[in-house]
Amino acid sequence: MLRLILGRAGSGKTGSILQEIRDRGEGNGRSILIVPEQYSHEAEKELLTLCGDRCSLYAEVLSFTRLAHSVARELGGSARVYADKPGRLLQMALAMSACEGALQVYGGSGRRADRLRPLLAALDELRYNCIDPAALRAVVGEVTPQLRGKLADLSLLQEAMEAIEERSGADPISRLELLCEQIPDSLQLRNAHIYIDGFTDFTLQERRVIRQLWGVAEVTVCLGCDSLSEPSEEFALSARTALQLRAAAGEDGVKCELKQQTAPPAEDPLGQLEENLFSYTDSRFESRGQLHLTLAASVSEECELCAGEVLRLLREEGCRYRDIAVAVRGFEDYRSLLESTFRRYGLPLYTAKKSDILRKALPTAILTAYAVLDNGWSYEDMFTYLKTGLGGLSREECDELENYVLLWELRGNAWRSENPWRQHPQGYNREYTEETETQLSRIDALRRRAAAPLLLLERERNAAATAREHCRAAADFWEALGLQTQLEGRTAELRALPREQEADEAEQLYDTAVRALEQCARVLGDLPMEKEEFVRLFTLLLGEYSVGTIPVAVDRIHAGDFDRMRRRHIRHLLILGATDGRLPRIERETGVFTGSEREQLRALSLGIDDGDDALSREFGLIYNVVTLPSESLWLSRPLLDTDGSETRPSFVTERIMKLFSLTEQPGSLLRCRAKSAATAFALAAGGNEEALAAFADDPEAAETLRKLRESAALGRGRLSRQGAERLYHSDPWFTASRVDCMAACKFQYFL
Numbered sequence: 001m002l003r004l005i006l007g008r009a010g011s012g013k014t015g016s017i018l019q020e021i022r023d024r025g026e027g028n029g030r031s032i033l034i035v036p037e038q039y040s041h042e043a044e045k046e047l048l049t050l051c052g053d054r055c056s057l058y059a060e061v062l063s064f065t066r067l068a069h070s071v072a073r074e075l076g077g078s079a080r081v082y083a084d085k086p087g088r089l090l091q092m093a094l095a096m097s098a099c100e101g102a103l104q105v106y107g108g109s110g111r112r113a114d115r116l117r118p119l120l121a122a123l124d125e126l127r128y129n130c131i132d133p134a135a136l137r138a139v140v141g142e143v144t145p146q147l148r149g150k151l152a153d154l155s156l157l158q159e160a161m162e163a164i165e166e167r168s169g170a171d172p173i174s175r176l177e178l179l180c181e182q183i184p185d186s187l188q189l190r191n192a193h194i195y196i197d198g199f200t201d202f203t204l205q206e207r208r209v210i211r212q213l214w215g216v217a218e219v220t221v222c223l224g225c226d227s228l229s230e231p232s233e234e235f236a237l238s239a240r241t242a243l244q245l246r247a248a249a250g251e252d253g254v255k256c257e258l259k260q261q262t263a264p265p266a267e268d269p270l271g272q273l274e275e276n277l278f279s280y281t282d283s284r285f286e287s288r289g290q291l292h293l294t295l296a297a298s299v300s301e302e303c304e305l306c307a308g309e310v311l312r313l314l315r316e317e318g319c320r321y322r323d324i325a326v327a328v329r330g331f332e333d334y335r336s337l338l339e340s341t342f343r344r345y346g347l348p349l350y351t352a353k354k355s356d357i358l359r360k361a362l363p364t365a366i367l368t369a370y371a372v373l374d375n376g377w378s379y380e381d382m383f384t385y386l387k388t389g390l391g392g393l394s395r396e397e398c399d400e401l402e403n404y405v406l407l408w409e410l411r412g413n414a415w416r417s418e419n420p421w422r423q424h425p426q427g428y429n430r431e432y433t434e435e436t437e438t439q440l441s442r443i444d445a446l447r448r449r450a451a452a453p454l455l456l457l458e459r460e461r462n463a464a465a466t467a468r469e470h471c472r473a474a475a476d477f478w479e480a481l482g483l484q485t486q487l488e489g490r491t492a493e494l495r496a497l498p499r500e501q502e503a504d505e506a507e508q509l510y511d512t513a514v515r516a517l518e519q520c521a522r523v524l525g526d527l528p529m530e531k532e533e534f535v536r537l538f539t540l541l542l543g544e545y546s547v548g549t550i551p552v553a554v555d556r557i558h559a560g561d562f563d564r565m566r567r568r569h570i571r572h573l574l575i576l577g578a579t580d581g582r583l584p585r586i587e588r589e590t591g592v593f594t595g596s597e598r599e600q601l602r603a604l605s606l607g608i609d610d611g612d613d614a615l616s617r618e619f620g621l622i623y624n625v626v627t628l629p630s631e632s633l634w635l636s637r638p639l640l641d642t643d644g645s646e647t648r649p650s651f652v653t654e655r656i657m658k659l660f661s662l663t664e665q666p667g668s669l670l671r672c673r674a675k676s677a678a679t680a681f682a683l684a685a686g687g688n689e690e691a692l693a694a695f696a697d698d699p700e701a702a703e704t705l706r707k708l709r710e711s712a713a714l715g716r717g718r719l720s721r722q723g724a725e726r727l728y729h730s731d732p733w734f735t736a737s738r739v740d741c742m743a744a745c746k747f748q749y750f751l
Contacts, residue, residue: 002249003220004242007261009274009627013222017195021059022051029191031059034067035198039566064206068179075182083169086544087519089113090537091168092120095160102156104149113540122592123158127173128203131606133158139604147597168523176205183212190216197222200620201241214254221245232278234623236616269660274627277655287660293653294636295664299334302638303341306574308672309634310347310557313572321348323571326559327625329582333642338559350556352564357545362487362509365390370535373458376412379405390486392449401446415451420444453480461531467524470534471517484510508547516542562625573629578637583650584618622652637664
């Protein structure tokens, strides 16, 4: 059986299925809630909050991938090896090499990651939509010559990838294919109650899984949609998905129930915005202080105004940090400025990100070790390697050795020499003393200690003939360096500081490097390989990995792109960069297929997304984010974007202006800075008259200023370091207010 529950945001779709799971309890079969992977943690918290601790006895939250793993553990296949994303890119490079002579359009693209990624993304899209090489070849004669060449190449690459996957790790997408085969035999799914929530649409693979599920269980799908006959723009994809599922249920002879949930009439401005954001009504509403439109001169000023608004919410609204979220479409353009600004204002910001692993010390040490051997042990390569801190020498030892090498211009065979280094450490025509001999012995010992692991790597890689042997040479080199022990020590030092987020990243580095080497051995295997080719492929693979962290504390302000905003319980949402170039944000064509080529493929019943799907998905994303907050929504726009171009208000801003008769108000940096102890102190101590006037409306800032003037902290019109220390350690008012006077001193110089 299939049930479709449709409704706008706030209509209670999720609440109704969670309540139904609770009402079913333990005696009426198992309940499984399937949600997108990013939302699984939030959904588990909601389920536990409503159903209590015992809900794990009869209900669980899964994604499609985790459901596939659960069924594979029951019926077999859980031990199957899958290639991760970097491993897939390496497989793609091998497939390109195997097919290079036969490729019409993409020959010569196999040596650069930026050319391989779009091809891999195209193959994944074809796989998600169940389009095999035979289907591509069947339509080659019905498309334009340019598209014909692309389809011919992709069909060859698909077949080559399938052959490589057989021996080196399957495509993770194939998990859902295996799941489709296993669902009819699964006892854990038989007579279960399956609930699917949080999706806008489904890939063809996911729809096939759903069709298999309703053959053995009762399936309920929740979709954000106002109508199936005439859906609004933001619900176009969800409406099409509901119609597809209903049609498929009819084909399978499965009963389909449709339930349209309606929310009560909106009484507050946020609810009225949700109802009318994409409508054409001329109605006018009161904003009641819940909607704010701010204009900033630049992106950096916009980030400061955002920090000032967060401080206002904390003090005037009694919020916790976790009640506030910051969203930016195209978040990477804002990340560094936002992080540094919030750090200056003393606000704990967490931004979900993956750091480029090649910028970390461990990959730098590994890759420069190969550069040392390939470039004749040059000074630059050797000391880049040693200065990572992982080459076996301390910073002081490295400096002493570097000075000696620079003095005598030592290169190449000098590092390999069995004879001790005998050149005088002070230069030509110097007398050798006992102290000199001691220093020479120490320098030569440092040289041998630094060179020994590299010489081991050189011997083993020169003897290696296959990729697997090159991997073994690398592993022996890492073991000789003691990389794991060194990184464990570095992680402990970072935790002691404490710098938890950096420690978490350092802790992942060795495991990530090992995983990369294992993928290399698995994918390349016993393939004959020259050492230069192995280094190229290993660098390509390692560059695709990244390291990420989780928040070091629960009570933090979360910031991210629109597609990362999965938290439901947000009281206040701040949206930056509300310009017409970002909302909606339609990326220029960078993939394999152009918009016109996608139209040709859709006309031939090859179901891949077109440009209209991208716009509909963007509208749906904007709607989902704008409807998240329960108490206030703050939008800002810079006059100049990050690329220096002038901006215009987004359609969201213009719609709010029209519905609520609001205008964009220029933000005041002075009033914003008056809300932070460090920035307020810096402005006041610097004698900024405009700042002093701005403090008049802020009782806390006015009291801060009064105490400053009464104290002896002001010296020559500025807050002195000695005065700051005296205030912080001796004045009870400042101590009780937790004012960081030293931060104020530092901030003065920033201003």
